[in-house]
Amino acid sequence: MSHEEAISVKDTHQSDSTDDYNAGHFGPLAHVNTASSRYPAFGGDLQPGLYRVPKDRKLANPAPLGLCGFALTTFILGCINMQVRGVTDPNIIVGPALAYGGFVQLCAGMWEMAVGNTFGATVLSSYGGFWISLAITFIPGGFNIMGALEKADNGEPTMFYNSFALYLFGWFIFTTLITLLTLKSTVAFFSLFFFVDIAILLLALGYLLQVDGMPNEKLLKAGGLFAILGAFLAWYNAFAGIADNSNSFFLPPVVHFPWSEKKRSSKRATEGEV
Known part of the structure; x- marks a missing residue:
């Protein structure tokens, strides 16, 4: 093969690769090895690491929808735990947790999977399941979870409080793992999961470390404050x-x-200019 033919074959291969990418054969947000062709982490896309933005996105970005569903439901839960306006009964959380924080956020997680964002799909789908399961727990007279645990404990709520604490500790572990995956992202993106992680931990401790047979009010209020901060983030x-x-x-x-x-890229560019 002549030198000219080799160059022609190489150019054809590169052209085919470019056409494959533009046609979406590699999938939206496909990870590539060349750092220069990747964009930095961005919380608005629920992307904690470097990723490539598709030139012709055929699907809308589902991350804001899932984030809004999480934010509103978390805000309500935080206000309840902080006893804003004297509200202490968690029944009002059932509706938003089932519909917005639950079903809508779960759908957003599935759509994240469709656009190729593994992180966004895992996070939004998981927290959608979290809100649905939380709503099931507090549906008045529905599944009778609280009543069954109190009956098993001779009418005392202690077993329910301890069970709910274990439930929250499981979500604390999951949120900690997710938070570790945002350490290379942006400050606002990391802070969101960090505050939510602290909120869940404080709420879990509040139900576990009871005072006179009741959840620790100070820990619950502290958890509610961090939940509100996480909601705004x-x-x-x-x-x-x-x-x-x-x-x-x-x-x-x-x-x-x-x-x-x-x-680091900005720093290298600045040092190069100097």
Whole structure:
């Protein structure tokens, strides 16, 4: 094969690869090895690491929808635990937890799977299941989970409190794992999961470390505060995923960690200019 023919074959191969990508054969948000062709982590897309943005996205970004469902339901739960306006009964959480935080967020997780975002699919689907299971627990007279546990404990709520604490500890472990996966992302993205993780831990401890047979009120209020902070961070990341120059006069700032790829790339570029 001549040198000219070899170059022709190479150019044809590169052209075919480009056509495959543009046609979507590699899938949206497909990970590639070349760092220069990847974009930094972004909470608005629920992407904690470097990823490639498709040129012609055929599906809308489902992350803001899932984040909003999580935010609103978490906000209500935080207010209840902080006893805002004297509200202490958790019944009002059942509706939002089943419909918005549960079903809608679960759908958003499935759509994340369709666009190729494993992290977003896992997180949104899991928390959608969390809210649905929480609603099932507190449906008045529905599954009678609280009543059955109290009956097994001679009418005392202690067994339910301990069981609910174990349930929350399981979600604390899951959220901790997810939080570790955001250490290379943005400050707002990491802070969202960090605050939610602390909130779940405090609520779990509040139900476990009872005072006079009742959940620890101080721990529950502290957990409620962190839940509200996590809710506003979820809304912030959702806004960042929706806002662009066509619908907003300003774009939320994206702050990267010093050790992130984006920050290190900027530092290398600055040092190169100097």
